[in-house]
Amino acid sequence: MFSRRHFLRAGLAALAGSSASLVSANAPAVSLRPVARTAAMRGGAVADLDALLAGSGLKGKIACAVANVETGKSLEAEGGEVALPPASVAKALTALYALDVLGAEHRFSTQVLADGDLRGGILHGDLILAGGGDPTLNTDHLALLARSLKEAGVREVRGDFKVWxxxxxxxxxxxxxxxxxxxxxxxxSGIALNFNRVHFQWKRASKGWSISMDARTEKYRPEVSMARMTVKNRALPVYTYADEGDVDSWSVASQALGQGGSRWLPVRHPGHYAGDVFRTMARAQGIVLRKAKVTGRMPQARLLAHHQSPPLRVMLKAMLKYSNNLMAEMIGMSATAALSGRPASLKTSAAQMTAWAARTYGVKNSRLVDHSGLGDASRMTPNDMVAVLIAAHRQGQLKTLLKPFRMRDSNGRVMKAHPIKVVAKTGTLNFVSGLGGFLTATDGTELAFAIFAADSKARARIKRADRERPPGARSWNRRAKVLQQKLIERWGQIYGS
Incomplete structure (x- = not known):
């Protein structure tokens, strides 16, 4: 059991520490960058909507809508029924889905089970590490489970070590x-560790490079054997990946390494990853386990130890703050499993969530292919998003989970005295930008809004290998964010002063 404070400080330390790599495809690290002293600050003339859109310099499509939260009245829309990729704004809908189906106090449990008799400290049978869909499980938690296993009296395991x-x-x-x-x-999968990422670190040595692959947290740095890295004498590609059964085999270009550095790489075999690290933690307690075997079958077994996640409400706040894709997908799929049985695929689960949104909020023209918004085939209309926001606000949901959206000047500095206050969920993909949330105007009027922009043609031209940082994407997204703030200021000035 962990407190909310401990979870936000330790449980998500790895996520916050690697935010730079996550930001490139998810939520931006900073908010909007408008011109200094805007019309809303000066009390000057209100910018015309058509002029704002035409002057944004954005190619592609732009759609937006805004409504009064109290009355539900639509105040202004441009392309309100146009369905565009929502990017990570979709996570707001996922949060509401999980709250409705699972409940705010729901916790995910990771268990260690004995499939056999425990006599005299010896388990005559198999030991099972059973994942419960917790996306926040980390190496520290596995260390605690290993210690609990020893405290339960286990000194030796005669059978196999399995990961469910x-x-x-x-x-x-x-x-x-x-x-x-x-x-x-x-x-x-049903088990995740360190957000299913492995830490790759390199440093220039006397002959070549010293490299490591580990499952680090602030407290532990266990090396792993299921993820391997080889340095190759080449310039490009920077990375290559090969699936070798239960091993993630990577290579990296020597000419891209410099003197040293590190980055988090994705794990493709979560069960073997968690099993690899748990074996290390158990060995530190004097318990030697065989190499992990991943299984999809759960036998009737005796509970030896368990770890529970923080309450769902705490997890959702962190998910929305850091815009973590894995959290969104695992939580969304867990909600679907509880609602209608384990979904066969991510797309199937997202379709279930879309159907739920239609029943619950009257969503008409939106279709999602995942729970995170990472897949650009998802579509959402501004009108649908605003309808969801208004209903959630009336139910007392979502707003407290969204992070403050700081208005900024032309130098990127937070404008603390800005009269408009915003909480929202951002969404950023290459040539896709979204923003949905609530603004409170000077007179206290609350508005719900959604802004989506996408240049699908430019996105389609990007080669798969270049999708991390394609040319032109950063400047396009920067212009989209400038437009977002100008729209917010327009709405705050017209409808809230």
Whole structure:
């Protein structure tokens, strides 16, 4: 059991520490960058909507909608029924889905089980590490489970060591269209460790490079054998990946390494990864386990130890703050499993969530292919998103989970005295930008809004290998964020002053 404070500080330390790699495909590290002293600050003339859209410099499609939260009245829309990729704004809908189906106090449990008799400290049978769909499980938690195993009286295991990953369907990546090496699209299964990422570190040595692959947290740095790295004498590609059964085999270009550095790489075999690390932690307690065997079958077995995640409400706040894709997918798929049985695929689970949104909020023209928004085949309309936001606000949900959206000047500095206050969920993919949430105007009026923009043609031209940082994407997304703030300021000035 862990407190909320401990979870936010320790449980997500690895996530916060590697935010730079996650930001490139998810939520931006900073908010909007408008011109200094905007019309809303000066009380000057209100910018015309058509002029704002035309002057944004954005190619592709732009759609937006805004409504009064109290009355539900639609105030302004441009392309309100146009369905565009929502990117990570979709995570707001996933949060509501999970709250409705699982409940705010739901916890995920990871268990250690004995399939056999325990006599005199010897387990005559198999030991099972059973995943319960917890996306926040980390190396520290496995260390605690190993210690609890010893405290339960286990000194020796005569049978096999198994990892059960059958709580959720197993998928090798969230979005197959992403490059192999990006940490924000790891594998999914019923067990996850360190957000299914492995830490690769390199340093220039006297002959070549010193490299390591480990499952580090602030407290532990156990090396792993299921993920291997080889340095190759080449310039490109920077990384290559090969699936060698239960091993993730990587190579990296020597000419890209420099003197040293590190990055998180995705794990494609979560069960073997968790098993690898748990063996190390058990060995530290004097318990020697055989190499892990991953299984989808759960026998009737005796509980020896367990770890529970924080309450779902705490996890969702962290998921939305850090825009973590794996958390969204595992939580969303767990909600579907509880609602209608374990889904066979991510797309199937997302379809179940879309159907739920239609029943619950009257969503009409939106279709999702995942729970994170990473897949650009998802579509959502501004009108649908605003309807969801208004209903959630009336139910007292979501707003407290969204993070403050700081208004900024032309130098990127937070404008503390800005009269408009915003909490929202951002969404950023290459040539796709979304924003949905609530703004509170100077007079206290609350508005719900959604803004989606996408240049699908430019996105389609990107080669798979270049999708981490394609040319032109950063400047396009920067212009989209400038437009978002200008729209917010327009709405706050017209409808809240």
């Amino acid at each position: 990953d059958g709580a959720l369907a197993s998928l090798s990546t969230i979005d197959p269209g992403q490059p192999d090496h990006v940490g924000y699209s790891p594998a999914i």
